[in-house]
Amino acid sequence: MSEEVKVEFEPRIIGFTCNWCTYAAADLAGTARMKYPPNIRLIRQMCSGRVDPLFVLKVFLRGADGVFIGGCHPGECHYMTGNLSARRRYSMMKKLLESVGIDPKRMRMEWISASEGIKFSDTIKEFTAQIKELGPGPFRHIETGGKEQK
Amino acid sequence: MAKGDMYLAQASDEAILKRGEYGGAVTALLKFALDSGVVDAVLGVKKRDGNNRYDAVLDLITDPKKVIDCTGSLHCVSLNIARNVKEYLDGAKRMRIAVPCKPCDARAIIEIAKRKQINLDNLLLVGLNCTGTLPPVVAKAMLIGEYEVDPKEVVMEDIEGRTLIISLADGTKIANDLLELETKGYGRRDNCRRCNVNIPTMADIACGKWGVKEGEKKTFTEVCSDKGAEFIDNAIKTGVIKVEQPGKDAIAERKRKDREAIELSSKCEAEDLKELRELSLDDRLAYWLHLFDRCIKCFSCRDACPICYCKKCFLEPDRGYVKGGEVPPDRMFHLTRLAHDGDSCVNCGQCQDACPAEIPLTRLYLMLNIKLSQMFDYVSGMNIEQKPPLIAAKDEEASIDDINHFN
Ligand SMILES: Cc1cc2nc3c(=O)[nH]c(=O)nc-3n(C[C@H](O)[C@H](O)[C@H](O)COP(=O)(O)OP(=O)(O)OC[C@H]3O[C@@H](n4cnc5c(N)ncnc54)[C@H](O)[C@@H]3O)c2cc1C
Ligand code: SF4
Ligand code: SF4
Ligand code: SF4
Numbered sequence: 325m326s327e328e329v330k331v332e333f334e335p336r337i338i339g340f341t342c343n344w345c346t347y348a349a350a351d352l353a354g355t356a357r358m359k360y361p362p363n364i365r366l367i368r369q370m371c372s373g374r375v376d377p378l379f380v381l382k383v384f385l386r387g388a389d390g391v392f393i394g395g396c397h398p399g400e401c402h403y404m405t406g407n408l409s410a411r412r413r414y415s416m417m418k419k420l421l422e423s424v425g426i427d428p429k430r431m432r433m434e435w436i437s438a439s440e441g442i443k444f445s446d447t448i449k450e451f452t453a454q455i456k457e458l459g460p461g462p463f464r465h466i467e468t469g470g471k472e473q474k
Numbered sequence: 475m476a477k478g479d480m481y482l483a484q485a486s487d488e489a490i491l492k493r494g495e496y497g498g499a500v501t502a503l504l505k506f507a508l509d510s511g512v513v514d515a516v517l518g519v520k521k522r523d524g525n526n527r528y529d530a531v532l533d534l535i536t537d538p539k540k541v542i543d544c545t546g547s548l549h550c551v552s553l554n555i556a557r558n559v560k561e562y563l564d565g566a567k568r569m570r571i572a573v574p575c576k577p578c579d580a581r582a583i584i585e586i587a588k589r590k591q592i593n594l595d596n597l598l599l600v601g602l603n604c605t606g607t608l609p610p611v612v613a614k615a616m617l618i619g620e621y622e623v624d625p626k627e628v629v630m631e632d633i634e635g636r637t638l639i640i641s642l643a644d645g646t647k648i649a650n651d652l653l654e655l656e657t658k659g660y661g662r663r664d665n666c667r668r669c670n671v672n673i674p675t676m677a678d679i680a681c682g683k684w685g686v687k688e689g690e691k692k693t694f695t696e697v698c699s700d701k702g703a704e705f706i707d708n709a710i711k712t713g714v715i716k717v718e719q720p721g722k723d724a725i726a727e728r729k730r731k732d733r734e735a736i737e738l739s740s741k742c743e744a745e746d747l748k749e750l751r752e753l754s755l756d757d758r759l760a761y762w763l764h765l766f767d768r769c770i771k772c773f774s775c776r777d778a779c780p781i782c783y784c785k786k787c788f789l790e791p792d793r794g795y796v797k798g799g800e801v802p803p804d805r806m807f808h809l810t811r812l813a814h815d816g817d818s819c820v821n822c823g824q825c826q827d828a829c830p831a832e833i834p835l836t837r838l839y840l841m842l843n844i845k846l847s848q849m850f851d852y853v854s855g856m857n858i859e860q861k862p863p864l865i866a867a868k869d870e871e872a873s874i875d876d877i878n879h880f881n
């Protein structure tokens with residue numbers, strides 16, 4: 325029997341970020357050397373309105389612990405209403421997750437403009453801490469090959 | 475004649491009056507729609523082979539003389555009227571059709587018309603009040619086991635408040651408590667227990683027995699749209715139906731029965747969803763995953779759902795979400811449908827009826843739909859002008875900053 329090794333849970337978060345705002349904010353945070361947890365992997369979208377609810381579902385089912393969506397502030401979307409549709413879908417998805425039994429706190433959306441590097445790093449810090457508290461996502465074992473982390 | 479007008483109506487044709495469930499007005503109006511050229515066809519519901527009320531069929535009628543074959547209210551069926559119009563009648567895009575329909579049928583038609591897959595302008599929706607239908611196989615077992623009758627002897631079913639009344643050919647009536655039957659696994663379809671739209675005011679006219687005196691052969695008819703008003707106006711002028719104004723008491727009675735039916739449905743809803751609502755998130759997920767794993771991926775739920783709208787379905791293997799050849803399928807299968815249809819679901823129960831694995835799909839959809847309905851102030855299938863919430867973002871929302879504005 326091997327000794328049980330206690331490894332701290334490191335969340336795996338997928339971030340869908342708009343090219344024109346949040347993705348640029350992440351860049352800014354990087355070049356300004358602001359610290360934020362390395363737990364988030366960003367996937368660049370041309371607009372938050374491109375984030376299909378199915379992306380979110382697929383990511384959860386493939387083992388993500390949290391999903392983040394970043395878009396331009398209302399009124400600033402390059403495609404006028406992409407972010408407004410995204411907000412509606414986000415609200416729907418929170419209820420869908422809850423109905424089927426996935427904690428809606430595992431999903432978060434924020435408006436972060438290209439100049440808001442600090443807001444980006446703060447949000448990711450906060451969200452990562454939140455996911456750490458919630459623990460591994462319900463489908464994590466699919467990725468890790470076992471349920472040992474639960 | 476205008477929206478909101480109400481009548482007690484009766485077919486002028488003796489044969490129709492005799493065979494009609496109540497005043498035969500629905501049949502007389504459908505026949506008139508065909509006779510007068512308002513429509514090209516009537517989509518009626520009739521017993522299979524003229525006598526099998528447990529296997530009813532849809533009939534696309536173009537000969538006015540045949541409309542009379544569809545009299546009577548068949549309670550032991552759940553025909554998928556909306557999906558049939560969309561799929562097999564080309565969404566009524568090339569044909570004008572009069573469709574007798576229950577509230578769930580009318581709502582599904584309207585909801586899919588919003589996605590331009592049915593042309594509502596070509597339809598005349600003749601709504602029928604409804605407080606429930608029964609699954610045919612369960613109904614037959616119930617008639618034998620609880621009513622102790624031969625199902626073939628039954629000539630009429632009727633739901634009156636909490637009672638399910640069966641009439642036999644010799645005039646005998648047998649009544650049983652509906653909710654008691656349902657605790658034994660009989661009674662209405664699972665979704666119907668929780669259905670809270672009983673008068674189809676979203677149709678062009680709404681017809682029913684509520685507000686009609688016991689034993690009277692009349693159909694209580696409410697005009698619900700301008701199209702309906704013009705149609706009824708012509709029908710009365712032509713003399714195909716005789717009408718009188720319902721008294722205040724009749725109108726009040728109808729209202730009271732509707733209210734009672736809604737109260738009963740919320741009681742059933744609270745009962746049916748209580749357990750699910752009280753489960754912890756982890757247990758709720760385990761509950762659904764366990765049920766999803768019964769799925770044999772027959773696609774029946776998708777094929778039955780009148781709302782499922784994708785021209786190229788995301789559940790097909792080439793879309794990259796659900797791998798081909800895997801049973802039970804990836805959970806994306808169920809969650810994709812839920813994400814696509816949750817806001818527009820009309821609780822018609824077609825998905826659950828079709829599911830060979832008996833997954834209680836309507837409970838999941840209803841649970842989500844209730845939340846979305848409150849959140850977006852949107853009741854599916856009630857108003858063609860109201861866009862489904864996920865595609866209804868308005869320019870004004872650009873001045874609302876709160877990310878949780880809807881939550
Ligand atoms: C399942 C069901 C439940 C009902 N429950 C109530 C109720 O609780 N309260 C109330 O006030 N009224 C209810 N009604 C309406 C009522 O029974 C009569 O249909 C209505 O009063 C019209 O009577 P009529 O004599 O004019 O109809 P008829 O002239 O006899 O015409 C009946 C019409 O109903 C259609 N039809 C029959 N079965 C179905 C079906 N399963 N789905 C769709 N269309 C069908 C036929 O195509 C036909 O056009 C219900 C009807 C149905 C079908
Ligand atoms: S869902 Fe409602 S309208 Fe449809 S059959 Fe059931 S009770 Fe009638
Ligand atoms: S999800 Fe089921 S209950 Fe809802 S509209 Fe589709 S078939 Fe009807
Ligand atoms: S009808 Fe039932 S068994 Fe068939 S695909 Fe849908 S959920 Fe699976």
Ligand code: FES
Nearest residue numbers: 342371372396402
């Ligand atoms: S362009 Fe950034 S959210 Fe639409």
